Amino acid sequence: MPSPPAPLPPELGRTFHYGEARARGASPRRLRAGDLAAPHRGVRVRVAEVGREPDDPDRASRIGHAVRQRAEAYDVVRHPDAFFVGRTALALYALPLERLPGEQLSGDLLLSGGAALDVGVFAPQRAPRARGVRGVQVRPALATLRSVGGFPVTSPASTWALLAGELDAAGLTRLGDALVRIPRDERGRLLPDHRLATMEQLRAAADVPRRRGRPALYAALAQIRVGSASPLETDWRLAADAEGMPEFALDVEIRDARGALLGIADAAHHGYRVAVEIEGDHHRTDRAQWSRDIEKHAAYVAAGWEPVRLTAAHIRSGRATILLGDALRRRGWIG
Template sequence: MKRAAQLPPGIAGRAFTSAEAAAAGLRPGRLRRSDLDSPFRGIYAAPRTLVSAESLVLAYALRMSPDHFYSHVTAALIYGLPLPAHLQRSMTLHVSTETPAVRHGSTGVIGHHVKRGTVRVVDAYGLRVSSPVDTWCQLATVLSLDDLIRVGDALVRRKNPFATLAGLRAGAVRYAGKRGAKALRQALLWIRPGVDSPTETDVRLLLVRAGLPEPEVNGEITDGWGVCIAHGDLVYRDFRVLVEYDDGQHRTNESQYNSDVNGLDAIIEERWRVLRINKSYSSPVIVRRVETALRAAGWRPDQCAPPRESG
C-alpha cells in the first residue's frame, strides 16, 4: 500500500478525483485513509497540498458541473483584482449557477443562484468565471466604496485592461434595483481609465477629497519637440507638477531603477516640479506637499471643480 508521499506521478502534488485515482491504480480503500485530505466530496489531495485559495479553486473545479461558475470574491481573486487583505486571504469559494434546482453548496463554498441571462460567463485561465464587469457589480455587496473604486480602476487599467468605462456603466445599469446598485453608481463617479496600481487610486482620491484639483492618471509628458519622455503617475499638466509614487519595487531592478531616474531627470529638465512620495509619507504630508507645489505654480482653491464621471 502506497503512502500519501508516494502517490503516482500523475496525481502527486495536486488535487485529484476518485476517477483519476482509479486510473492511476489506487483502490477505493486507499482514498479513505487519514493521510489524504478531502476538501470537497470526491476530491482528494495529499496533506499541505491545498494551502491557498488558488489551489482550492483548481481543486473544486474538478467537480464543477457545466452550469457552475466562479463569481464574487473568488472571481476577483482569479482575475488578480485588488481586494482588502481579509478577502485576499479568504479560503471560502463563491460558486454561482443559473439552475435553481442545482445544489452546489459544500463546506467552504458559498453558493449563489442568479437569474438566467443576467450574468455573462467567460473562460478565464481555463475556468468558468463571471465576466470582469459582472464580478465588479457582484462585489458591490461586500466592498466599501473605495475598494469598489480600486477594483473598477484595475478593470480599466492602462495595460491589458479587463473592461472599458462604458462597460462598467452598462453593468451598473443592468444591476439597477439590486443590492449594491447605489454603490456602483457612486464608484463610477471616481473610476478613471489608465491607472497602473491601487496606490495611484488611493493618492488621487486623497488629493481630490482634500480639495485639490484632480490630476491626470499616467498622463503623457513630452519634451519641447513634442516627443513623449515619460508617463507620469499623477499629472497636473496646467501647473507642470508631477506626483510620482515610489513603491520600492523598481529599486530591486537596477535597469528599471536607472531608467526611472533618467526619466525623472528629463522631466525636470523640461521645467516640471516632481514630487516623489512613498509609503512613509502620511496623508497630511502628501496633501501639504502637493498643495504647496500647486500654489507655487499659480493654483488657487477656487479653481477646483467637483468630481464627475470620467468620459
C-alpha cells in the same frame, strides 16, 4: 520507520477524483495517505504540489496562483452549470484585493486556503453546498460569464456589480479603476485590448433592473477614471479630489520639446507642469529602478516639470495632499 505510500496510478494528475483513482486500482487506504489532501468531498490533491507560488512578488499574482490551484481542485466535482464569482473571480483575474474593505485579512485567507471559494449558479438552480465553498444564487440578468484559464467566471463588469452588496463606493471605485485600466507592455506601449472592462460595460452592469447596491455603483461610476495603475493611486486621487485640488490626467507620457519620451508619470497636470509619481517599495529596493528614477526625474525638471514623489506612507497618512499642494502653489495654483 514508516514506509512511503505506494505510487499512485500514473494516469492521475495533480488533482483527481476519488472515484477515478479507485477505478484505476488505488485502495481506500492509499487515498487516505498523508501525501494527499481532500479539499472537497470526492477530490484528492497531491500535497507536494500544493502551494507552489511563482517568484512574482506581486501579491495579486500570488493570490491568483493560489486560487487557481484551489479552483482546479474544485473543478473536479463542480457542476457543469456552476461558475466562480465574487472575490474568487477577482483572484482569477489577478486583480488587486488588499485595498478593498477587509481584504488584507481576506487576501491572507485566500493565500492560505482558509477562505471559501465563491461559486455561483443561475436561478432557479440551488446554490452549491460543499466544504470549502460559499454558494451563491444569481439571477441570470445580473451576470454574464467568460472563460478564464479554462474556468467559467463572471465577467469583470458583472463581478464588479455583484460585489455592490459587499463593498462601499470607495471599494467599488478602487476595483473599477483596476478594471478599466489600459495596461502597457514592457516598452510602455498601451494595450487597449488587454483591459478587463470599459466604462460603458460597468455602467451597463449597474443599470440592470433590480440591481442590488445601485446607489454605491453609481457613486463609484462618478469617481472611476481610466489610468490608475494600483489601488494606492486611486486612494491618492480620491484624497486629492476631496481636498479640492485640480484634476490630474492619469498615466501620462511626459515628453521634451522635441517630442522625445522622458517617462510615463502616474499623473500630471499640464497647466501647472506638475507630475506625480507614486512609488512602491521596489523603487527603493531595486537598484536599477532607483537609478532609472533618478535619471527620469532629472529629465522632467530639465523639461520644466516639477515631479512630486509619493509613497504609501505619504498617501495613508494624508501627507501626500500637503506635498502636492505645496508643489501646485509653487506653480501658481491658488487653493
